[in-house]
Amino acid sequence: MKDKILELLKESADYVSGQDICNRFGVSRTAVWKNIKALKEEGYQIDSVNNKGYKLLAEPDVIDEMRIREFLHTKWLGQNIIYEEEMDSSNIQAKRLGEHDAPNGTVVVTEKQTAGRGRRGRTWVSPKGNCYFSILLRPEVLVDRASIITLVSALALAKAIKEVTDLDTMIKWPNDVIANGKKLCGILTESSTDLEYINYVVVGIGINTNQTEFPEEITDMASSIRLECGEKINRGKLLGTFLTLFEQYYERFLETEDMSTLEEEYNGLLVNRGKEVKIIEKEKERVLKAIGIDKKGGLVVEDEKGNRETIISGEVSVRGLYGYV
Numbered sequence: 001m002k003d004k005i006l007e008l009l010k011e012s013a014d015y016v017s018g019q020d021i022c023n024r025f026g027v028s029r030t031a032v033w034k035n036i037k038a039l040k041e042e043g044y045q046i047d048s049v050n051n052k053g054y055k056l057l058a059e060p061d062v063i064d065e066m067r068i069r070e071f072l073h074t075k076w077l078g079q080n081i082i083y084e085e086e087m088d089s090s091n092i093q094a095k096r097l098g099e100h101d102a103p104n105g106t107v108v109v110t111e112k113q114t115a116g117r118g119r120r121g122r123t124w125v126s127p128k129g130n131c132y133f134s135i136l137l138r139p140e141v142l143v144d145r146a147s148i149i150t151l152v153s154a155l156a157l158a159k160a161i162k163e164v165t166d167l168d169t170m171i172k173w174p175n176d177v178i179a180n181g182k183k184l185c186g187i188l189t190e191s192s193t194d195l196e197y198i199n200y201v202v203v204g205i206g207i208n209t210n211q212t213e214f215p216e217e218i219t220d221m222a223s224s225i226r227l228e229c230g231e232k233i234n235r236g237k238l239l240g241t242f243l244t245l246f247e248q249y250y251e252r253f254l255e256t257e258d259m260s261t262l263e264e265e266y267n268g269l270l271v272n273r274g275k276e277v278k279i280i281e282k283e284k285e286r287v288l289k290a291i292g293i294d295k296k297g298g299l300v301v302e303d304e305k306g307n308r309e310t311i312i313s314g315e316v317s318v319r320g321l322y323g324y325v
Contacts, residue, residue: 001025002035003066009046009056017053061210063109063131063235071240077105077135077247088115091190091204094134098192098200106136107243113206129210130224131235135246137201141257143193146201147313148259148297149250150175150189153203155266156249157185160242165229170271172325173290173299174313178271181325182223184208205242209233221324260295267292271325272318277301280317287321 004025008016021032036054040046043060059067065081072078080103087093090108092115097106112128137149154175161169161177161184169179175187185207192199208224210232225233252261259266267273272290279286279301288301291308298310299318311318319325 001027001031002038005032005035006039006044006056009054012055015047015049015052015055020053061129061235062111063239065109067236068107068109068240068243071237071244073240073244074105074247077250078107078243079103080106082106082108084110086110086112086114089113089204090132090134091188091202094136094202094204095190095192095200098136098202102136104136104138105247107133108136109133109239127211131205131207131209131239133239134202134204135243137203137250139198139201139254141198141254143191143196143198145257146191146193146198147174147189148253148257149201149203150187150313151259151266151293151297152249152253152262153187153189153205153246155262155269156246157187157205157207157242158269160238160245161225163245164238164241165225165233167225167229169269170325171266171269172271173293173318174297178325179223179225179228181323182228183221183324184223184225184228207238209235209238256295258295259293259297263293263295272320276321278319278321279311280319290318 005021008021008024018029018032022029036046036048043062044056045058047055047057064083068078068081082093087110090110090113094106094108097108110132113132151174154171154177158169158171158177161167167179169177169184172178176183177185185205188204189201191201208222210226211224212227214222249262255261270290270292273292275290276287277290279288288303291300291302294300294310298312300308300310302308
């Protein structure tokens with residue numbers, strides 16, 4: 001009943017009388033009052049005026065299940081959404097669920113992480129106002145294909161940000177989504193495997209959404225969608241749109257078990273395509289030209305003599321000649 005009353009208030013630009021709510025849903029005035037009170041306790045700003053009724057003034061800035069589902073149009077992804085205001089890490093939580101037979105497509109969402117992690121064990125600072133979530137997948141593909149899902153995630157995220165905000169985004173291989181040369185997100189894919197097959201894959205994503213300040217040491221390479229757009233972002237809409245697009249791209253990946261049907265679209269967003277980049281391998285650095293990804297998700301690079309090779313994600317780091325990109 002509470003959700004129905006909230007939907008009615010959202011649809012109305014003016015006050016809705018208590019009696020109209022009673023008549024619409026066949027409940028008592030006391031029941032209406034209790035549900036309005038519950039909505040206010042959840043953070044909704046609702047004005048109550050005698051002889052006029054109730055009017056929704058503002059919604060709380062959270063990304064719980066209800067706000068995500070408002071923009072979610074999927075067949076199986078996100079049918080099971082786990083939301084907690086705070087948790088150690090959405091990836092850790094999703095892996096726990098993966099070990100206990102949680103269904104394929106389960107999504108774990110939180111407002112704040114106390115133990116967020118990035119690639120190579122780095123700490124991922126997780127203040128409130130951003131999007132932190134993980135997707136639990138059970139793909140029936142070979143173990144060596146799991147890393148491709150990271151690229152699929154980056155492609156879907158770049159497209160979702162563009163659709164929701166009209167902000168032009170690019171991808172820094174393999175999985176950094178950037179705008180105006182600065183990183184907007186982190187993607188960490190982890191898997192549990194058994195010999196040649198995958199038990200589950202967890203895709204963890206942190207999006208700098210409404211953050212307005214960054215530590216001084218990373219201000220030259222990190223930004224948020226809000227800073228780049230100049231306005232606050234509806235996080236429920238962004239997350240629902242991403243999940244919808246990700247399902248579509250992921251299903252295309254499953255059909256071929258590679259990037260063959262997504263390769264052209266991904267390369268169209270590759271920020272360093274056709275440019276010289278530094279390939280960093282342990283203590284060694286080389287300067288090569290980035291050509292694009294191949295169907296396995298590797299980065300094809302070329303030296304000055306036209307000789308080509310493929311760089312595998314996880315083995316090396318790729319940087320622009322004069323900075324992050």
